[in-house]
Amino acid sequence: MTTQQREISLARGLKGVYLDTTESSDVQGDIGKLIYRGYNIHDLAEQSTFEETIYLLLYGKLPTRAQLNQFGATLHQSGKVPGPVIDIIRSVQKSHPMDVLRTAVSALSAFDPETEDNSPEATLRKGIRLTAQTPTIVCAHDRIRHGLKPVEPNPSLNFAANFLYMLKGEAPSEADTKLMDTDFILHADHGSNASAFGARVAASTLADLHCAVVAGVATLKGPWHGGAAEKVMEMALEIGEESKALSYIEDRLKKGDRVMGFGHRVYTAEDPRARHLRDRAKALGDRMGQPKWWRILSAVEERMRPYARRGICVNVDFWSGSIYYLLGIPEDLFISIFAIGRVPGWAVQVLEQQKNNILIRPLLKYVGPMDVPYVPIDQRS
Numbered sequence: 001m002t003t004q005q006r007e008i009s010l011a012r013g014l015k016g017v018y019l020d021t022t023e024s025s026d027v028q029g030d031i032g033k034l035i036y037r038g039y040n041i042h043d044l045a046e047q048s049t050f051e052e053t054i055y056l057l058l059y060g061k062l063p064t065r066a067q068l069n070q071f072g073a074t075l076h077q078s079g080k081v082p083g084p085v086i087d088i089i090r091s092v093q094k095s096h097p098m099d100v101l102r103t104a105v106s107a108l109s110a111f112d113p114e115t116e117d118n119s120p121e122a123t124l125r126k127g128i129r130l131t132a133q134t135p136t137i138v139c140a141h142d143r144i145r146h147g148l149k150p151v152e153p154n155p156s157l158n159f160a161a162n163f164l165y166m167l168k169g170e171a172p173s174e175a176d177t178k179l180m181d182t183d184f185i186l187h188a189d190h191g192s193n194a195s196a197f198g199a200r201v202a203a204s205t206l207a208d209l210h211c212a213v214v215a216g217v218a219t220l221k222g223p224w225h226g227g228a229a230e231k232v233m234e235m236a237l238e239i240g241e242e243s244k245a246l247s248y249i250e251d252r253l254k255k256g257d258r259v260m261g262f263g264h265r266v267y268t269a270e271d272p273r274a275r276h277l278r279d280r281a282k283a284l285g286d287r288m289g290q291p292k293w294w295r296i297l298s299a300v301e302e303r304m305r306p307y308a309r310r311g312i313c314v315n316v317d318f319w320s321g322s323i324y325y326l327l328g329i330p331e332d333l334f335i336s337i338f339a340i341g342r343v344p345g346w347a348v349q350v351l352e353q354q355k356n357n358i359l360i361r362p363l364l365k366y367v368g369p370m371d372v373p374y375v376p377i378d379q380r381s
């Protein structure tokens with residue numbers, strides 16, 4: 001029997017398909033549980049730091065204090081981006097920040113001493129460097145496009161504080177730092193999400209980590225993946241006030257449009273990351289004297305509550321956008337913040353792919369015409 005005659009069952013969008021095994025993160029969508037290397041995301045969000053979480057993902061265990069200090073120092077030393085890459089950022093500054101990030105990561109491969117080395121040791125070192133360089137790129141671009149000079153990383157600040165410092169040029173408060181730190185922890189890895197899958201596909205061809213991270217950044221950009229937070233804030237700004245939220249959502253649903261920040265391919269119960277940002281978004285809004293965004297979003301959440309019965313629940317992006325907005329971060333940078341948090345997840349999944357590699361190459365069922373006679377160009381009508 002030929003492939004054409006055989007009954008083929010399609011898994012469109014690879015829904016429900018297990019691609020491989022992983023020891024990095026587990027998304028248990030039916031019970032709303034997320035773990036990194038065995039640790040519950042709730043414990044990490046409340047008690048860990050982003051540096052510690054990166055270490056956990058990359059090395060498979062929590063660090064001792066000495067290991068964490070050493071790792072933090074390595075991260076700090078790795079954050080510098082070569083001058084020629086800054087020049088490239090300058091020349092493409094008008095593009096969307098995710099396009100600039102994609103271009104800059106690609107350009108970094110020309111300056112990394114180990115680009116072509118796919119050994120686990122080199123891939124791990126490159127993963128650490130890319131994790132540290134990503135915020136430098138994002139912040140340098142934002143400052144350049146606003147006519148400002150890029151700010152060098154400050155070795156006395158932690159990862160999250162340094163991000164805000166390089167973006168704004170002033171050291172952030174402890175509360176803002178903690179907020180960013182938690183946000184990065186929540187975004188660090190997430191099973192076979194679209195961008196990690198994109199990174200794995202690239203790695204499965206034996207392409208190097210820079211290629212895989214470029215694929216990850218490219219895949220993250222879309223509004224059905226990393227772009228949702230930006231769209232949620234756009235929606236909150238369009239709604240403008242709490243009393244208009246209900247009619248806005250009714251209109252949207254009537255037109256058959258999706259409400260951004262709801263639904264997930266894997267979570268049919270709570271997205272466990274969302275609750276950490278929900279409470280923090282409220283506290284931040286109150287602290288900044290701008291409680292209205294949280295109220296608008298809460299009204300949207302309330303209207304969407306019946307959708308939970310269909311497994312369409314609020315997701316992490318619903319709350320993160322309002323936090324970035326209140327921190328004074330431009331909306332088109334929201335996806336880049338997601339990318340900064342996700343680089344360790346891409347790196348660890350590439351390491352796993354390389355360790356037990358198999359080319360990722362699914363099939364497509366051909367449904368087009370068959371055996372069409374070739375007509376020479378002069379005889380075509």
Ligand SMILES: CC(C)(COP(=O)(O)OP(=O)(O)OC[C@H]1O[C@@H](n2cnc3c(N)ncnc32)[C@H](O)[C@@H]1OP(=O)(O)O)[C@@H](O)C(=O)NCCC(=O)NCCS
Pocket residue numbers: 013223224225226228257258259260261262263264265266312315316317
């Ligand atoms: C994330 C997402 C792409 C997952 O989609 P998926 O698993 O492929 O599910 P489907 O696209 O098949 O949607 C299933 C049904 O739920 C509906 N649905 C899914 N998300 C919805 C949303 N945010 N608002 C309204 N309806 C939604 C779809 O319209 C579809 O309805 P139908 O069966 O009547 O056609 C989808 O939920 C979405 O577009 N959400 C908004 C974007 C977002 O917040 N992304 C960030 C994810 S962390």
